Amino acid sequence: MNPPIHSLGDPVVEADDLESLLGARRVAGPATLVPATLIAVGLADAYAPLATAIGEVRVAFNGLGVSAVEDAPDDPAFEAWFRATHARAAHRAIELPTRLASAIRRRLAGDRRVRVPLDLRGHTDFEREVWAKALEIPHGEVRPYGWIAAEIGRPNAVRAVGTALGHNPVPLIVPCHRVVRSDGSIGQYSLGGPINKRALLASEGLDPDGLESLARAGVRYLGSDTTRIFCLPTCHNARRIADRHRVPFRSAADGVRAGYRACLECRPAIAA
Amino acid sequence: MVVERNGRPARRVINAEMDEPELTARLAIDLDGAFEALVRAHSDRLYAIALRLTGSPADAEDLVQDALVRAYRALGSWEAARIRDVALRPWLASIVVNLARNRARARAVRPATTSLAHELTHPRLAEPAGRERETPHGRLDRREAGEAWAARFLALPERYRGPLVLRCVDGLSYDETADVLGRPTGTVKAQVHRGLALLRAALEAETAPPSRTQEALR
Numbered sequence A: 001m002n003p004p005i006h007s008l009g010d011p012v013v014e015a016d017d018l019e020s021l022l023g024a025r026r027v028a029g030p031a032t033l034v035p036a037t038l039i040a041v042g043l044a045d046a047y048a049p050l051a052t053a054i055g056e057v058r059v060a061f062n063g064l065g066v067s068a069v070e071d072a073p074d075d076p077a078f079e080a081w082f083r084a085t086h087a088r089a090a091h092r093a094i095e096l097p098t099r100l101a102s103a104i105r106r107r108l109a110g111d112r113r114v115r116v117p118l119d120l121r122g123h124t125d126f127e128r129e130v131w132a133k134a135l136e137i138p139h140g141e142v143r144p145y146g147w148i149a150a151e152i153g154r155p156n157a158v159r160a161v162g163t164a165l166g167h168n169p170v171p172l173i174v175p176c177h178r179v180v181r182s183d184g185s186i187g188q189y190s191l192g193g194p195i196n197k198r199a200l201l202a203s204e205g206l207d208p209d210g211l212e213s214l215a216r217a218g219v220r221y222l223g224s225d226t227t228r229i230f231c232l233p234t235c236h237n238a239r240r241i242a243d244r245h246r247v248p249f250r251s252a253a254d255g256v257r258a259g260y261r262a263c264l265e266c267r268p269a270i271a272a
Numbered sequence B: 001m002v003v004e005r006n007g008r009p010a011r012r013v014i015n016a017e018m019d020e021p022e023l024t025a026r027l028a029i030d031l032d033g034a035f036e037a038l039v040r041a042h043s044d045r046l047y048a049i050a051l052r053l054t055g056s057p058a059d060a061e062d063l064v065q066d067a068l069v070r071a072y073r074a075l076g077s078w079e080a081a082r083i084r085d086v087a088l089r090p091w092l093a094s095i096v097v098n099l100a101r102n103r104a105r106a107r108a109v110r111p112a113t114t115s116l117a118h119e120l121t122h123p124r125l126a127e128p129a130g131r132e133r134e135t136p137h138g139r140l141d142r143r144e145a146g147e148a149w150a151a152r153f154l155a156l157p158e159r160y161r162g163p164l165v166l167r168c169v170d171g172l173s174y175d176e177t178a179d180v181l182g183r184p185t186g187t188v189k190a191q192v193h194r195g196l197a198l199l200r201a202a203l204e205a206e207t208a209p210p211s212r213t214q215e216a217l218r
Helices: A015-022 A033-041 A075-086 A098-108 A125-134 A145-151 A158-166 A194-203 A208-216 A252-257 B020-029 B031-054 B057-077 B080-085 B088-109 B116-121 B137-144 B148-154 B158-169 B174-181 B185-207 B212-217
Strands: A045-052 A055-062 A065-070 A090-092 A221-224 A229-231 A246-249
Touching: A015 B148, A015 B158, A015 B185, A033 A045, A033 A055, A033 B031, A033 B057, A033 B116, A045 A065, A045 A075, A045 A098, A055 A075, A065 A075, A075 A090, A098 B116, A125 A145, A125 A158, A145 A158, A194 A208, A221 A252, A246 A252, B020 B031, B020 B080, B020 B088, B031 B057, B031 B088, B031 B158, B057 B088, B088 B158, B088 B174, B148 B158, B148 B185, B158 B174, B158 B185, B174 B185
Parallel strands: A045 A090
Antiparallel strands: A045 A055, A055 A065, A221 A229, A221 A246
């Protein structure tokens, strides 16, 4: 006979008896319990693939929000990259949660009303300001690095803006592909290089080659001789100007000198 | 921090039976660094409690995870001295017991909804292949939840279940059990004895040979 496992007084409870009455004392929780708990509090992450205009990327998230987007070739490569960059484990989820996937897809399709929670812990306030400003750039439009620098009140920090965008942990969601060089060329891209940046802009209805040739011709702004307003070339207001009313400007000063005012939506006058 | 390699947890690098003072001291210094040790040391026992209280492996997993998230947030808002002094075993058990009670009440009013926030905190993780605790022991334990003792246990009046689980399954003392449940120690002792007697009677009724009347009816 087994000894009593607890002194419960009368009646004495035997170990076997207790097990038949209450089930095994030792129960192993499901294998996912520990990682899921750490993910919920943001001490680890889950990830799953997402199909995009530039192919499949992997999206990592935790209880605080989306923490990373990366185009790793496979799961082990993503997990190694994630641990190296975030110093936490990433666990493969069966798929992205339905609501999260739908929020990201709507964002990528240009719906700026939908909020995608982001986990941007460990980054500087400056970086966060740059990314928040990039989030305001509409689908199918681009802005120069200098525009972001001016908009966040740091007009001389153009190079730092470029660096911050290069460190964007959640490309596509924070659309750093919509930020181009101030001379009009497409510029660098962290998620697979400039080829992907061009492909993303093309998928949003822009013509990267046309943009670059316009810039090479020295055109930085487009005005309308009916409204006498000038815009950045990809501003949705500029794209509505009919050919015969379109007036190119090489600088904001040229536009102002010609008696035009800056568009209030793309705010070109303060762009470098 | 204990890391997972190839989906296989580096288990028991930190002993599950790690001394509480050592763990609470580490939590007080570095909550984020030590919280994984707390989860590894307590998740199985909290799951055992939650499984009894809910009767459902899925609900139990959900409940334990939420309880540990609450514990993490609470510890994050406490001063170091308070963290060092907390009695982890009864405190964590009380979070599970309270959550189980609140959910049972809430569920009676309205069904659970899923939000984006809920999705982010409850990812559906792929089960790592060849994981030792899932084969065959873990599965056996899970299946057990659907077995006879669970039906008998859930048939008990609610007031007996907490005392039985905390005292007889988790092994808290009568005083700790009484604290967790907010009942007098004497009441808890009586409820444990009465609960066990009811369970034993239910078990005997099932295993007793058919009575003469039942024989006659065949």
